[in-house]
Amino acid sequence: MSANKELIENLFKANRRSVARSISIVENDNSDSSALLKKIHSNIGQAYRIGITGPPGAGKSTITNQLTKHYRKLNKKVGIIAVDPTSPFTGGALLGDRIRMNEIGIDEGVFIRSMATRGSLGGLSKKAIDASDVLDAAGFDLIILETVGVGQSELDIAQAADTTIVVLVPESGDSVQAMKAGLMEIADFFVLNKSDRPGSEQAIASLQTILMMKDHDEKTWMPKIIKTIASENKGILEIAGEIERHKTFMNENNFFIQKRESQTKIRIKEIVESKIRKQIWSESGEKFLNSSLEKVVLGDLSPYYIAEEIILDFINRNN
Amino acid sequence: MSANKELIENLFKANRRSVARSISIVENDNSDSSALLKKIHSNIGQAYRIGITGPPGAGKSTITNQLTKHYRKLNKKVGIIAVDPTSPFTGGALLGDRIRMNEIGIDEGVFIRSMATRGSLGGLSKKAIDASDVLDAAGFDLIILETVGVGQSELDIAQAADTTIVVLVPESGDSVQAMKAGLMEIADFFVLNKSDRPGSEQAIASLQTILMMKDHDEKTWMPKIIKTIASENKGILEIAGEIERHKTFMNENNFFIQKRESQTKIRIKEIVESKIRKQIWSESGEKFLNSSLEKVVLGDLSPYYIAEEIILDFINRNN
Numbered sequence: 001m002s003a004n005k006e007l008i009e010n011l012f013k014a015n016r017r018s019v020a021r022s023i024s025i026v027e028n029d030n031s032d033s034s035a036l037l038k039k040i041h042s043n044i045g046q047a048y049r050i051g052i053t054g055p056p057g058a059g060k061s062t063i064t065n066q067l068t069k070h071y072r073k074l075n076k077k078v079g080i081i082a083v084d085p086t087s088p089f090t091g092g093a094l095l096g097d098r099i100r101m102n103e104i105g106i107d108e109g110v111f112i113r114s115m116a117t118r119g120s121l122g123g124l125s126k127k128a129i130d131a132s133d134v135l136d137a138a139g140f141d142l143i144i145l146e147t148v149g150v151g152q153s154e155l156d157i158a159q160a161a162d163t164t165i166v167v168l169v170p171e172s173g174d175s176v177q178a179m180k181a182g183l184m185e186i187a188d189f190f191v192l193n194k195s196d197r198p199g200s201e202q203a204i205a206s207l208q209t210i211l212m213m214k215d216h217d218e219k220t221w222m223p224k225i226i227k228t229i230a231s232e233n234k235g236i237l238e239i240a241g242e243i244e245r246h247k248t249f250m251n252e253n254n255f256f257i258q259k260r261e262s263q264t265k266i267r268i269k270e271i272v273e274s275k276i277r278k279q280i281w282s283e284s285g286e287k288f289l290n291s292s293l294e295k296v297v298l299g300d301l302s303p304y305y306i307a308e309e310i311i312l313d314f315i316n317r318n319n
Numbered sequence: 320m321s322a323n324k325e326l327i328e329n330l331f332k333a334n335r336r337s338v339a340r341s342i343s344i345v346e347n348d349n350s351d352s353s354a355l356l357k358k359i360h361s362n363i364g365q366a367y368r369i370g371i372t373g374p375p376g377a378g379k380s381t382i383t384n385q386l387t388k389h390y391r392k393l394n395k396k397v398g399i400i401a402v403d404p405t406s407p408f409t410g411g412a413l414l415g416d417r418i419r420m421n422e423i424g425i426d427e428g429v430f431i432r433s434m435a436t437r438g439s440l441g442g443l444s445k446k447a448i449d450a451s452d453v454l455d456a457a458g459f460d461l462i463i464l465e466t467v468g469v470g471q472s473e474l475d476i477a478q479a480a481d482t483t484i485v486v487l488v489p490e491s492g493d494s495v496q497a498m499k500a501g502l503m504e505i506a507d508f509f510v511l512n513k514s515d516r517p518g519s520e521q522a523i524a525s526l527q528t529i530l531m532m533k534d535h536d537e538k539t540w541m542p543k544i545i546k547t548i549a550s551e552n553k554g555i556l557e558i559a560g561e562i563e564r565h566k567t568f569m570n571e572n573n574f575f576i577q578k579r580e581s582q583t584k585i586r587i588k589e590i591v592e593s594k595i596r597k598q599i600w601s602e603s604g605e606k607f608l609n610s611s612l613e614k615v616v617l618g619d620l621s622p623y624y625i626a627e628e629i630i631l632d633f634i635n636r637n638n
Contacts, residue, residue, distance in 0.1 A: 034623045041621035261612040264622060268608055268615070269600070271626035276595055281588070289587055293580040296587070302360035303583060304353045307590035314595075315637045 008039055014077070014138045016111065022138075023113055026130035029274060037130055040137040047079070047136040050243060051161030052146045053186075058167040059193040062230040063239065064146050068104050070240055071142055079135030080112045081128050083147040083157055111135060125156035126270040132160070156270070159186050160263050162256065163246045165239070167191045168207070170199035187223050188246050191239060195227035221249055280314045288313060327358055333396070333457045335430065341457075342432055345449035348593060356449055359456040366398070366455040369562060370480030371465045372505075377486040378512040381549040382558065383465050387423050389559050390461055398454030399431045400447050402466040402476055430454060444475035445589040451479070475589070478505050479582050481575065482565045484558070486510045487526070489518035506542050507565050510558060514546035540568055599633045607632060 010018035026033045050067075052060050061082065068078045104110050115128055132143045147157045158164045166187035192203055204225050211223060226242055228235030250256050281289075288310060295301045329337035345352045369386075371379050380401065387397045423429050434447055451462045466476045477483045485506035511522055523544055530542060545561055547554030569575050600608075607629060614620045 038621040038623050041623075042618050045618060257616060260616045264612050264615045265608060268611075268622045268625050268629070271622055272599065272604075272629050273592070273596060275626060275630060276599070277592060280591065280595070289584060292587075293583050296583045297576060297579045299361050299364060302357040303587045303590055304357050304360075306587050307594060310587070310591050311594060315634055318634045319638060 008036070011040070011134065011138050012043060014140075016108075019111055019134060019138045020113075022134045023131045026134060027115075027127050029127060029130075029278075033130065034275075037133060040133065044133050044136040047132075047140050047143045048163075048247065049132060049136075049143045049145060049161040051158035051164040051186075052144060052167060053148070053158040053164070054167035054191075055169075056148055058169050059228075059230045060146050060148070060167050063165075063167060063191065063193065063228065063236070064144050065104055066230055066233055066236040067144065067239060068110055070236055072104075072107060072109055075109075076141040077109045077139065078111075079132070079138070079140035079143045080110070081115065081131050081135070081143070081145050082112065083115045083124065083128050083145070111138075111140065125160070126267070126274055128157045129160045129267055129270075156266055159266065162250070162259070163188045163243050165189060165191055165243075167193050168203065169194045170197045170203045188221065189223045189242050190225045191228050191235070192225055193228045193230050193235075195235070196229055200227070219253065221246065221255075279318075280310065284317065285310055285314060327355070330359070330453065330457050331362060333459075335427075338430055338453065338457045339432075341453045342450045345453060346434075346446050348446060348449075348597075352449065353594075356452060359452060363452050363455040366451075366459050366462045367482075367566065368451060368455075368462045368464060368480040370477035370483040370505075371463060371486060372467070372477040372483070373486035373510075374488075375467055377488050378547075378549045379465050379467070379486050382484075382486060382510065382512065382547065382555070383463050384423055385549055385552055385555040386463065386558060387429055389555055391423075391426060391428055394428075395460040396428045396458065397430075398451070398457070398459035398462045399429070400434065400450050400454070400462070400464050401431065402434045402443065402447050402464070430457075430459065444479070445586070445593055447476045448479045448586055475585055478585065481569070481578070482507045482562050484508060484510055484562075486512050487522065488513045489516045489522045507540065508542045508561050509544045510547050510554070511544055512547045512549050512554075514554075515548055519546070538572065540565065540574075598637075599629065603636065604629055604633060 007018055007021060011022050022036060025036050052064055054060055064080060064082070068080065071078050104112070113131060115124065115131070128145060128147075132145060135143050145157050145161055158166075164186050166189075168190060170192065190207060192200060192207075204227070207225055211225075224242060226235055226238050228239065230236065250259070289306070292301065292306045292309075296303050296306060326337055326340060330341050341355060344355050371383055373379055383399060383401070387399065390397050423431070432450060434443065434450075447464060447466075451464060454462050464476050464480055477485075483505050485508075487509060489511065509526060511519060511526075523546070526544055530544075543561060545554055545557050547558065549555065569578070608625070611620065611625045611628075615622050615625060
């Protein structure tokens with residue numbers, strides 16, 4: 001598969017097979033992928049990106065599905081990238097996909113791609129963001145990036161959105177206390193799903209306490225907490241309304257430029273590191289590594305010594 | 320803090336403050352860290368390393384604590400590295416540590432270090448393995464690497480052990496079906512904890528079905544499933560027995576050399592990538608990146624173009 005002219009022309013026309021092929025190309029993360037992404041770069045920036053993250057079982061897929069149905073009624077085209085690196089434990093991605101496909105997957109105005117990548121060589125957030133660019137170039141109005149919030153890479157994905165939603169459930173109540181600044185800072189607003197369960201009010205109270213501790217004035221966006229019962233479609237309109245309110249706030253204050261600059265920074269860093277990884281382990285690096293293993297295991301050489309040799313070799317090769 | 324001679328001498332004498340300081344040095348992951356690890360390399364290899372992984376809430380810390388008490392009765396010194404990158408959601412690391420400290424933390428023959436690292440710049444498995452080397456050099460007989468199995472980095476840590484235990488609970492039953500090869504392959508044996516709960520027998524049956532599907536003959540290690548109720552100290556002796564049986568099997572078949580070579584390979588790769596990351600973003604890389612952000616956000620240049628420029632600059636700088 002190469003990033004040929006025809007593919008890109010069909011991608012711009014939102015041809016489904018071309019969208020799927022283009023995402024496969026960026027997932028392969030090779031020179032074809034870079035070429036494709038360079039060619040579509042001037043055609044992106046029109047889609048609005050929504051990040052949805054939270055612990056396993058909080059109901060992120062249900063919210064994504066309901067929100068998608070809502071946007072379809074408004075005739076908006078919705079692209080979904082669902083990332084679940086925990087799926088080998090929870091089965092979440094597999095099950096979720098099947099339900100999803102039945103509900104919204106057959107709609108021509110919806111495109112869903114799952115990325116469950118345990119065992120991949122990393123670069124998960126890079127690939128998810130590249131895939132969003134493909135959907136953006138294909139003319140999807142809204143792109144939902146849904147990720148289980150359990151690692152830095154998933155937080156990176158959530159942060160790549162224009163509006164980031166953190167979904168919790170009443171049972172997360174205790175753990176709210178333990179939340180670190182990182183998570184509090186990425187949420188543009190919180191959704192307390194399954195809010196008919198016991199503990200709901202306490203969960204909201206403790207979230208509010210933490211939120212109050214943040215410095216804020218009139219010019220600061222103050223994250224709200226929205227109660228939902230997504231399985232009964234309760235609170236979905238409120239989520240959509242809050243996304244709209246956040247978008248307006250960001251536009252009025254020219255905050256999107258700042259946000260996109262910091263997102264771009266994270267993204268370029270990941271591209272650089274991914275490219276270097278590929279180059280370093282391509283041929284001679286891997287060979288040299290294999291030939292050195294025995295000496296390290298026997299205690300003759302430190303792994304740190306071998307690492308330095310490999311880096312020197314990589315630099316010399318590139319001259 | 321530098322890796323001076325006095326520190327290393329005291330580390331070899333298992334001086335607690337020197338152990339703690341040395342781990343802090345390897346956590347900083349700078350040139351002092353490389354120097355320290357090179358100096359201690361010839362003194363490591365005596366400790367037996369046990370990896371314990373599994374989903375949040377499976378009871379990994381309870382098993383670690385009970386196993387530690389068991390080994391202390393045999394007068395073995397135990398070092399524990401507990402890694403929980405999910406702690407901002409679950410609060411696990413915080414709570415677990417407090418209980419742990421009360422139970423075993425005051426024992427001179429036990430050293431516990433937690434690494435809960437959301438927001439760190441990655442390199443988590445590298446740091447955890449480096450910290451194990453410090454404990455190894457300090458003369459701990461057993462090192463337990465306890466990690467929540469939710470990402471590649473945690474699997475890497477579990478794989479860095481001589482014996483790797485995957486802990487599940489009856490509730491994980493369904494999800495066993497969804498387990499991917501990666502997780503099945505790292506388990507030297509399984510522990511079904513909280514085995515008095517409903518669903519226990521079904522969970523074991525489905526695990527066994529999956530295990531039977533693996534190719535095996537007399538020379539292959541066949542992972543068993545051990546039932547425990549760790550909170551009541553039931554099944555802990557069986558875990559210790561199975562670790563011993565695995566150790567004997569590996570020694571008799573000379574499998575440790577192979578295992579350590581493949582572990583060393585993963586480890587050197589991570590060291591190389593961590594060092595390059597540091598070098599590339601040190602000064603001019605970061606500066607160049609910051610000056611290019613606007614052009615990318617405005618759509619003039621692709622992030623892939625900027626990434627290539629940064630790599631070229633890094634290579635030129637190193638000549």
